[in-house]
Amino acid sequence: MLDELTDYESKVIISGGHNDEEEMKEHHLTKQEEKQVIQRFKKPMSEDSLSFIIVCDKLLTGFDAPIEQVMYLDKPLKEHNLLQAIARTNRTYDKKTYGLIVDYYGVSRFLEEALGVFHEEDIKGALREVDVEIPRLQTRHRKAMRFFDYKNKDNLEACLMVLAPEDIRNEFDTAFQKFSESMDMVLPNPKAKPYVDDLKWLGKIRKLAKSRYHVEHGMDISDCGEKVRELVEEHVYATTPHILVEPIDILSNRFDQKLDEIKSPESKAAEMEHAIKHEIRVKLEENPVLYTSLKERLEELIEQRKTRQLTIEELLEEYRDVMGVMRNNAEESAQHGFEPKEYPFYQMLEKDLEGFEQDDVKDLTHIITGIIREHAVIDWTVKDDVKREMRRQIKKKLRKYNCPGAQIEALAVQLMDLAEVHYKHIAY
Numbered sequence: 001m002l003d004e005l006t007d008y009e010s011k012v013i014i015s016g017g018h019n020d021e022e023e024m025k026e027h028h029l030t031k032q033e034e035k036q037v038i039q040r041f042k043k044p045m046s047e048d049s050l051s052f053i054i055v056c057d058k059l060l061t062g063f064d065a066p067i068e069q070v071m072y073l074d075k076p077l078k079e080h081n082l083l084q085a086i087a088r089t090n091r092t093y094d095k096k097t098y099g100l101i102v103d104y105y106g107v108s109r110f111l112e113e114a115l116g117v118f119h120e121e122d123i124k125g126a127l128r129e130v131d132v133e134i135p136r137l138q139t140r141h142r143k144a145m146r147f148f149d150y151k152n153k154d155n156l157e158a159c160l161m162v163l164a165p166e167d168i169r170n171e172f173d174t175a176f177q178k179f180s181e182s183m184d185m186v187l188p189n190p191k192a193k194p195y196v197d198d199l200k201w202l203g204k205i206r207k208l209a210k211s212r213y214h215v216e217h218g219m220d221i222s223d224c225g226e227k228v229r230e231l232v233e234e235h236v237y238a239t240t241p242h243i244l245v246e247p248i249d250i251l252s253n254r255f256d257q258k259l260d261e262i263k264s265p266e267s268k269a270a271e272m273e274h275a276i277k278h279e280i281r282v283k284l285e286e287n288p289v290l291y292t293s294l295k296e297r298l299e300e301l302i303e304q305r306k307t308r309q310l311t312i313e314e315l316l317e318e319y320r321d322v323m324g325v326m327r328n329n330a331e332e333s334a335q336h337g338f339e340p341k342e343y344p345f346y347q348m349l350e351k352d353l354e355g356f357e358q359d360d361v362k363d364l365t366h367i368i369t370g371i372i373r374e375h376a377v378i379d380w381t382v383k384d385d386v387k388r389e390m391r392r393q394i395k396k397k398l399r400k401y402n403c404p405g406a407q408i409e410a411l412a413v414q415l416m417d418l419a420e421v422h423y424k425h426i427a428y
Contacts, residue, residue: 041065066093070100134191137182141195144175144202153201156208157267163209164270172209173219176202184225196231203232204239212271214278250275251327265312272319273302279326285421287344288414289351290329294322336362341422342369348418352411353403364401368394368415376423391416 029037040050042065147168148159163169183199186192203221210219221229248255255275262268276298284291301318304310310318333343346365353361375390377383395412403411 038063038065042067069093070102072102131189131191133182133185137179137186137192137195140175140179140182141198144172144179145198147172147175148205156205157262157264159205160208160212161264161267161270163205164213166213169209169213169215169219173206176206177223180224180228184228187227199228200231200235203228204236207232207236208240213274216278250279250323265316269305269312269315269319272316272323273298276319276322276326287329287347288418289344289347290325294325297322338365342366344418344422345369345415348411348414352407352414353401356401360401364397367397371397372419372423376419381420381424387416390419 037050037053040048041053043050044067045051147162151159151162153159163172179195179202180199183192183195203224206219207221209215221232224232248258259268259271262271276294280291280295280298284295301310301315301322305312305315329343330340333340336343336346338346342365345368346361349361349365349368350356350358353364371390371393375386375393377386380386380390391412394415395408398408398411399405
């Protein structure tokens with residue numbers, strides 16, 4: 001019962017329990033031991049798993065533990081002691097949005113008397129029944145579900161397409177977070193039961209959308225309370241366990257298998273588009289020439305689809321071609337006689353030295369990457385004298401190969417930036 005009412009990130013004090021003198025003697029702690037227990041209790045769960053402390057007449061005056069979220073009361077508390085009890089659970093803490101007082105004794109009837117010394121506006125909402133949250137839960141439930149009005153909830157592909165635009169996805173995520181916050185507060189109260197199935201379904205859609213649209217930040221179930229997290233994760237695992245893994249790399253053959261499982265051409269295009277975007281975002285620094293050109297091509301394709309210049313079948317074919325360019329890059333590198341980390345230098349030089357003989361560009365690439373390897377000592381990226389000498393020698397070789405004078409400085413900077421990406425960590 002107790003662990004159903006709390007989040008595992010937060011900690012609990014139970015005030016009350018037996019007051020048997022013999023039992024207290026048997027479990028008596030020294031002052032030092034008591035101090036150690038309190039210090040353990042205040043630590044995050046990742047550092048110390050101590051979650052519950054049971055006390056009779058302790059830890060009210062002068063006790064401050066923001067991590068505490070729940071207090072179970074099974075003894076009379078009045079006046080300032082009651083106010084201190086409420087204040088103990090009301091301190092702010094990471095991912096903690098509320099505090100709970102579980103009143104087994106009925107001390108809430110003394111609250112009005114205890115608050116009598118305060119101005120009415122200062123104490124408004126100091127202690128509320130959980131039932132007060134129900135109307136807000138209903139409103140937040142409606143706001144989260146409205147995104148899928150007139151959609152068949154069993155058609156996951158159609159529901160995921162609703163979340164394809166980033167702005168809509170962000171609006172949905174905010175609505176889900178608020179709904180899950182209310183659910184976490186109300187559960188396991190039976191009045192939350194009508195909304196549990198929709199919570200599970202929305203959590204599943206959210207997790208699928210994170211994978212489909214390669215969302216790097218946000219839409220992570222870890223930002224929900226423990227009760228919500230367990231419900232959603234159990235539901236997702238029971239219905240679609242494969243989405244618990246990380247998104248599949250676009251360069252993997254498994255990505256093609258994933259595409260084959262998607263029946264709708266529009267959904268297939270969305271999966272490919274966002275996988276391509278993700279790959280470009282991740283690899284842009286490693287190969288700015290290739291991935292900048294692919295980024296521009298992707299943007300052009302998206303625009304052509306919007307203006308109906310491409311059918312969905314033509315768009316899918318174009319996306320497959322973009323994926324092919326990404327996948328074939330490593331093979332092309334070997335065909336030109338380069339290691340994978342050398343090839344982006346060749347592509348950069350080939351682009352900037354348009355009209356040069358291919359063999360000359362190849363030779364220059366090997367020379368420049370050789371200079372970089374020669375000077376790439378440990379921590380070279382933070383040693384100005386090493387970088388200065390490396391840049392000087394690169395510019396010298398560019399001049400020797402008759403690189404246009406107006407391009408030398410800018411090209412040398414680009415090559416140095418590329419060197420910091422590919423040769424930052426050198427094995428010795």
